[in-house]
Amino acid sequence: xxxxxxxxxxxxxxxxxxxxxxxxxxxxxxxxxxxxxxxxxxxxxxxxxxxxxxxxxxxxxxxxxxxxxxxxxxxxxxxxxxxxxxxxxxxxxxxxxxxxxxxxxxxxxxxxxxxxxxxxxxxxxxxxxxxxxxxxxxxxxxxxxxxxxxxxxxxxxxxxxxxxxxxxxxxxxxxxxxxxxxxxxxxxxxxxxxxxxxxxxxxxxxxxxxxxxxxxxxxxxxxxxxxxxxxxxxxxxxxxxxxxxxxxxxxxxxxxxxxxxxxxxxxxxxxxxxxxxxxxxxxxxxx
Amino acid sequence: xxxxxxxxxxxxxxxxxxxxxxxxxxxxxxxxxxxxxxxxxxxxxxxxxxxxxxxxxxxxxxxxxxxxxxxxxxxxxxxxxxxxxxxxxxxxxxxxxxxxxxxxxxxxxxxxxxxxxxxxxxxxxxxxxxxxxxxxxxxxxxxxxxxxxxxxxxxxxxxxxxxxxxxxxxxxxxxxxxxxxxxxxxxxxxxxxxxxxxxxxxxxxxxxxxxxxxxxxxxxxxxxxxxxxxxxxxxxxxxxxxxxxxxxxxxxxxxxxxxxxxxxxxxxxxxxxxxxxxxxxxxxxxxxxxxxxxxxxxxxxxxxxxxxxxxxxxxxxxxxx
Numbered sequence: 001x002x003x004x005x006x007x008x009x010x011x012x013x014x015x016x017x018x019x020x021x022x023x024x025x026x027x028x029x030x031x032x033x034x035x036x037x038x039x040x041x042x043x044x045x046x047x048x049x050x051x052x053x054x055x056x057x058x059x060x061x062x063x064x065x066x067x068x069x070x071x072x073x074x075x076x077x078x079x080x081x082x083x084x085x086x087x088x089x090x091x092x093x094x095x096x097x098x099x100x101x102x103x104x105x106x107x108x109x110x111x112x113x114x115x116x117x118x119x120x121x122x123x124x125x126x127x128x129x130x131x132x133x134x135x136x137x138x139x140x141x142x143x144x145x146x147x148x149x150x151x152x153x154x155x156x157x158x159x160x161x162x163x164x165x166x167x168x169x170x171x172x173x174x175x176x177x178x179x180x181x182x183x184x185x186x187x188x189x190x191x192x193x194x195x196x197x198x199x200x201x202x203x204x205x206x207x208x209x210x211x212x213x214x215x216x217x218x219x220x221x222x223x224x225x226x227x228x229x230x231x232x233x234x235x236x237x238x239x240x241x242x243x244x245x246x247x248x249x250x251x252x253x254x255x256x257x258x259x260x261x262x263x264x265x266x267x268x269x270x271x272x273x274x275x276x277x278x279x280x281x282x283x284x285x286x287x
Numbered sequence: 288x289x290x291x292x293x294x295x296x297x298x299x300x301x302x303x304x305x306x307x308x309x310x311x312x313x314x315x316x317x318x319x320x321x322x323x324x325x326x327x328x329x330x331x332x333x334x335x336x337x338x339x340x341x342x343x344x345x346x347x348x349x350x351x352x353x354x355x356x357x358x359x360x361x362x363x364x365x366x367x368x369x370x371x372x373x374x375x376x377x378x379x380x381x382x383x384x385x386x387x388x389x390x391x392x393x394x395x396x397x398x399x400x401x402x403x404x405x406x407x408x409x410x411x412x413x414x415x416x417x418x419x420x421x422x423x424x425x426x427x428x429x430x431x432x433x434x435x436x437x438x439x440x441x442x443x444x445x446x447x448x449x450x451x452x453x454x455x456x457x458x459x460x461x462x463x464x465x466x467x468x469x470x471x472x473x474x475x476x477x478x479x480x481x482x483x484x485x486x487x488x489x490x491x492x493x494x495x496x497x498x499x500x501x502x503x504x505x506x507x508x509x510x511x512x513x514x515x516x517x518x519x520x521x522x523x524x525x526x527x528x529x530x531x532x533x534x535x536x537x538x539x540x541x542x543x544x545x546x547x548x549x550x551x552x553x554x555x556x557x558x559x560x561x562x563x564x565x566x567x568x569x570x571x572x573x574x575x576x577x578x579x580x581x582x583x584x585x586x587x588x589x590x591x592x593x594x595x596x597x598x599x600x601x602x603x604x605x606x607x608x
Binding site: 012017021025107109113179 | 382383396403440
């Protein structure tokens with residue numbers, strides 16, 4: 001790119017350092033919004049404690065006695081997935097539109113910070129929160145509810161988490177991009193995740209539920225994510241518990257989410273006319 | 288094109304911006320900026336003045352790179368802001384109409400994270416010093432007054448050591464004291480050589496801060512010059528006085544008849560009984576008024592001649608349209 005006279009010799013700050021700083025900044029912002037803290041961290045934890053208190057001694061599964069497995073394994077894994085989803089999908093779909101409505105996104109776009117680093121910082125912070133959430137849930141599961149972890153299944157568990165977290169982060173960004181205002185985005189995020197959780201093996205097993213409930217759950221990625229992760233804690237499944245079909249399905253949703261997010265993303269509140277006006281330059285400057 | 292030759296920080300030729308009409312029943316487009324030409328020289332403070340909807344914000348946001356233009360030529364620091372990218376944004380400072388500062392962070396925190404993205408930023412403590420918020424540095428932005436929060440936005444605008452600073456209605460909603468001190472701040476930045484383009488609908492602000500003023504209406508510049516030039520060519524002076532209270536109502540009739548016939552300017556009587564004669568020859572008009580008052584044995588204790596303000600120019604330009 002051409003530069004005019006009077007250019008300073010100073011060099012650009014490194015991208016890795018900027019990304020790290022942006023991630024830290026987003027985590028700090030998150031930490032200071034009580035509602036975000038509650039819905040993202042506290043709610044899944046409360047659900048885990050309540051559901052285990054009520055149903056903890058039951059078993060889940062279909063068929064013979066040998067295929068039944070303890071609910072604590074089921075709930076801990078299902079709610080760990082729920083916690084990962086609230087930290088990525090719900091969190092991003094809520095916070096990005098709030099910052100957009102406040103004009104914060106537009107202001108950042110006036111600075112030389114490459115736009116991919118701003119967005120990357122928001123996504124990285126949500127991934128860190130999701131990982132933290134999962135660790136807290138599993139730790140509580142092991143300590144309080146006797147959760148058993150099978151070493152053979154750990155690789156599948158980690159890959160499932162990685163695919164799920166990435167996909168739900170992309171879907172959160174897609175909702176943030178498409179929904180016009182912060183209040184609408186908050187409604188959409190909660191109205192999609194909470195009802196879906198009931199048909200997706202998160203709050204209860206839908207193995208014996210009516211067919212339409214099962215089909216509804218099968219259409220969306222939350223059930224695939226929860227089931228794939230639960231399998232890695234299911235003692236009745238032998239071996240590594242890989243679920244390539246489910247992972248592919250989750251990833252497909254994630255790719256669609258990413259495409260929607262990238263093509264529809266807006267930096268200004270809706271109605272202000274500046275839609276995607278600087279995409280080309282953003283691409284040029286992302287060095 | 289050679290980019291090393293010195294060139295005005297802002298050069299705009301025939302800038303046009305159309306929006307699709309939001310009202311589906313209306314045909315076609317809304318023209319927000321309609322053939323704007325603008326040159327801002329290095330070190331100059333230039334004020335774009337106009338009513339709401341005149342096209343000021345659209346114009347400045349095209350220069351900032353936030354909007355694409357429909358047609359016309361725009362160069363900001365020698366490059367097209369539409370694809371200036373990171374390098375241009377390192378050299379300009381932008382204070383948007385909506386400050387867009389995170390309310391959950393402290394003053395020092397927002398400045399600290401912002402400065403990291405520039406190549407040679409000012410230090411956070413220097414900026415806090417400049418914006419005069421030393422005692423608020425650790426306070427959350429959300430807890431500041433409107434004027435203080437706007438200072439933070441200005442601090443964010445200057446932390447990258449910009450050659451060119453954009454200010455979109457910087458003092459809207461300020462109390463008079465806060466405005467004064469904000470003006471002092473901008474004057475100091477300008478004195479250090481920063482080029483400033485600001486939009487405002489406050490005439491006193493333009494008159495106080497700007498080296499040159501461009502008056503915008505319907506997306507076009509309808510007048511341009513130094514504040515003094517504009518006042519000289521469109522304004523002139525005003526002879527004004529109040530009528531003694533007791534007889535004000537009946538006298539206003541008399542005055543309009545007798546004085547209006549002899550003075551060069553137009554006579555208006557305000558609701559409070561104040562008579563104003565906007566005049567291009569104040570000396571002779573003043574003598575008309577004093578001759579009349581002496582002959583009637585009336586004392587006019589607050590008789591005065593004042594140079595027109597930019598406000599008078601603005602109102603006159605508005606009436607001519």
